[in-house]
Amino acid sequence: MIAEIISTGDEIRSGALVDSNSAHIAQKLEETGLEVVRHTCVGDDPDMLEAVFREIGGRSDIAVVTGGLGPTTDDLTAQAAANAAGVSLAVDNTALSSVEAFFKQRNFSMSPSNKKQAMLPEGADCLYNPVGSAPGFVLKIGNCQFFFVPGVPFEMRKMISDSVLPRIEKLQGGNRNFCMVKTISTFGLTESATGERLAGLTEEFPGIRLGLRAKFPEIQVKLYANGEDEDTLGELIENAAKRVLQKTGKKAFSSDGTPMEAVVGDLLNKKNATLAVAESCTGGLISHWMTNVAGSSDYFLFSGVTYSNDAKINVLGVSPDTLRQYGAVHEETAKEMAEGARRVAGAVYGLSTSGIAGPGGGTDEKPVGTVCIGLAAPEGVKGLRFNFSFGRRAMNKTIFAMTALDFLRRELLVS
Amino acid sequence: MIAEIISTGDEIRSGALVDSNSAHIAQKLEETGLEVVRHTCVGDDPDMLEAVFREIGGRSDIAVVTGGLGPTTDDLTAQAAANAAGVSLAVDNTALSSVEAFFKQRNFSMSPSNKKQAMLPEGADCLYNPVGSAPGFVLKIGNCQFFFVPGVPFEMRKMISDSVLPRIEKLQGGNRNFCMVKTISTFGLTESATGERLAGLTEEFPGIRLGLRAKFPEIQVKLYANGEDEDTLGELIENAAKRVLQKTGKKAFSSDGTPMEAVVGDLLNKKNATLAVAESCTGGLISHWMTNVAGSSDYFLFSGVTYSNDAKINVLGVSPDTLRQYGAVHEETAKEMAEGARRVAGAVYGLSTSGIAGPGGGTDEKPVGTVCIGLAAPEGVKGLRFNFSFGRRAMNKTIFAMTALDFLRRELLVS
Secondary structure: OEEEEEEEOHHHHOOOOOOOHHHHHHHHHHHOOOEEEEEEEEOOOHHHHHHHHHHHHOOOOEEEEEOOOOOOOOOOHHHHHHHHHOOOEEEOHHHHHHHHHHHHHOOOOOOHHHHHHHEEEOOOEEEOOOOOOOOEEEEEEOOEEEEEEOOOHHHHHHHHHHHHHHHHHHHHOOOOOEEEEEEEEEOOOOHHHHHHHOOOHHHHOOOEEEEEEEEOOEEEEEEEEEEOOHHHHHHHHHHHHHHHHHHHHHHEEEOOOOOHHHHHHHHHHHHOOOEEEEEOOOOOHHHHHHOOOOOHHHOEEEEEEEOOHHHHHHHHOOOHHHHHHHOOOOHHHHHHHHHHHHHHHOOOEEEEEEEOOOOOOOOOOOOOOEEEEEEEEOOEEEEEEEEOOOOOHHHHHHHHHHHHHHHHHHHHHHO | OEEEEEEEOHHHHOOOOOOOHHHHHHHHHHHOOOEEEEEEEEOOOHHHHHHHHHHHHOOOOEEEEEOOOOOOOOOOHHHHHHHHHOOOEEEOHHHHHHHHHHHHHOOOOOOHHHHHHHEEEOOOEEEOOOOOOOOEEEEEEOOEEEEEEOOOHHHHHHHHHHHHHHHHHHHHOOOOOEEEEEEEEEOOOOHHHHHHHOOOHHHHOOOOEEEEEEEOOEEEEEEEEEEOOHHHHHHHHHHHHHHHHHHHHHHEEEOOOOOHHHHHHHHHHHHOOOEEEEEOOOOOHHHHHHHOOOOHHHOEEEEEEEOOHHHHHHHHOOOHHHHHHHOOOOHHHHHHHHHHHHHHHOOOEEEEEEEOOOOOOOOOOOOOOEEEEEEEEOOEEEEEEEEOOOOOHHHHHHHHHHHHHHHHHHHHHHO
16 A cells, blocks of 8 residues: 655745654554655645545555644644545544543633634544644545545644554554565765665665765765565565675664664673773764763763864873974874873873864875874874865764774774 | 655665655755755665655655765665656766766775766756755756755755756746744753743734744744745844844844854853863863864863873872862862962963763762762852753763853953
8 A cells, every 4th residue: 555644834834943753653554565656745724635645545545744733724634634624624522522622631721713723624624633633534535545634743743643544553454564674884885886785785685775865074885675474574574684794894883773873882881891981083073972972971081172272281191292293183193182081081092183183284295184093092192094086074074083993893893 | 936845765765764854854955945845765666766756756846855865876866867857867967077076085085886876867957065965957858947966964955955956046037035044052941931921022023933942952033034025034034033142131142043062152252352161061061062163273282081080180280189189070179270270371261060961879868860060260260050850961961061152252251
């Protein structure tokens, strides 16, 4: 069965609000095995709403509509649905008692405009709203079952799970289809290089769909599979995932959506090791990421965001001679920063960045996008230099921080 | 003229990704006076793409399409557009030199699949992409001018402002309708409290539409006005903005969309003052924000992200007695941290945070959401305590960091 999603309202149509409802509904519908083929958004315009309902009523099996069920004059969905189905609006007793109960329970007084919310198209089946004043409803328009729910995200979510999905599963009878997704996160390959490494994958694993998503600075490899037997699908997708991991090697850092900072944190935890960081060009982003992980205080001890040379000398003990001889952006300086952070905090590992995020500060020898990374470990200290040219300051900070964490991740994997 | 927006790709269709591009494009198109009547999203399905392009080509004047211009096999937009227009794909020389320049500039080697990105529908007009490998294009399908741009948000944004909007304004000729928007950013009031303070505003300024947008942890007050005379509109919106600033007082921190960190950076710059930070619970977020501002190295000297007590003592010189007597989360500790950061870095101001971001670590006396903030200035040191109850770790870090910067901002305004 194919499904469509319709979001309504001038706020979304005009871009004042990002429509996150449709993504949620699409995920939930696809999990039941429905194929969501299209989303549509239109504003609070009764003719447009009616036309869209008729159009979709003529081509799909299931439609879920959000928004326009409130008490105000720009809430026009019920009337437009009635028009599209060729019926009238009438007071629905289930809907009326649901609205009345909502207000009574909260000791709110019910305004006349709330009564409007109990007017549903004739023949509609009321959907109870346990968390808001607007009831939803189910109505057949053309050959399509339409599910109307409010646009307020938490009301919509509750009604989708409590009322809409069970009814859809009933409509599907025994013919449930499963949809599985697996995400493998990689770092260090471009989108096209990733695609080339995975050439032939869908031929080798028939039934697998492959999607690549650039989620800067990662490239996510997504594997999708649909079918009726959950076990067969699970095996198929796991085998395909193994092949993706073989083909991407160390560029793959997680196969369940775990972000880089949690992968690094996990490796540190397993080794019972601790980390201190010295950041110049990344300006605190590495430590912000690392401390986003709950429980990171177990292994993350300290970061010195040393933007000035004085701070590098006073806090991290970088030698003024090194700074004079090589400058702030150099492997030697990065190595001393990493050693300094490690020593000051008494950590097992010290990781540092020094570079030029831009837009100013670049030279011919060290253009914007240059970053030096230092890694101090019990076995010794290493320094590396990279050059990226993404141009924008925020992107440079992000790729510098990711490169440093990836350097540490690979060290933790072999050490 | 009426416009539509089409987003393409299985990730958005299936709900794996929320479509924020369409909201951005809708806003920008409406600001030029176009009427955006509908958004559509379909997946990477060549027949569906072609059908949607034909459908919209038959009913609208302008369409903006995002996604599907990448180098991989699931990037199908150009072929579908060519089919809908009844033309073939051919190598476009402008597009080819644009792709080649992109790779050359970055010292990347160009893979054969990238050549595909230079294949455009015959008769299409190439849109240069200054920040990515995929060029866009303009193509007439039916009676509608279609603008195709990549789905990567920052590439899309750059191309909309640089290439798409100027072309649309040309198409509109002299009959331009202006839509003006002004955004006033506030911090420290809830959405409903902001709404109550602004009651009566639209009656006092007829022609102004008022929108409130919760962009955690800010509340943005948006003023919209439409009309043909740019000067009249400008005056109306400025007068309404003045009234908003009167009603929100010190809670308003910018009236042109400037983020808090840039407002604080600007105040520091104007005073010729410098800043050092000591962060515990914010884990580097304050320094990450501060260093996102280009030129911040002029006033931002250092942040010590001191997660461990040892780091607080060794790096910032916090007294072990203070930590023993009051604990890490306390105004007295925060004051010593702020003083320590200021002293170590030789900065004019020192700002610190110590608190409990959660999910663990809370007690009855100091529950998750507690944060202590210290501010050391030439005139002396202050400490404050707040309690927030947003629950999630990431939200707590954000509101803690914002509260600290707002404390510094208000100090800079009066000192």
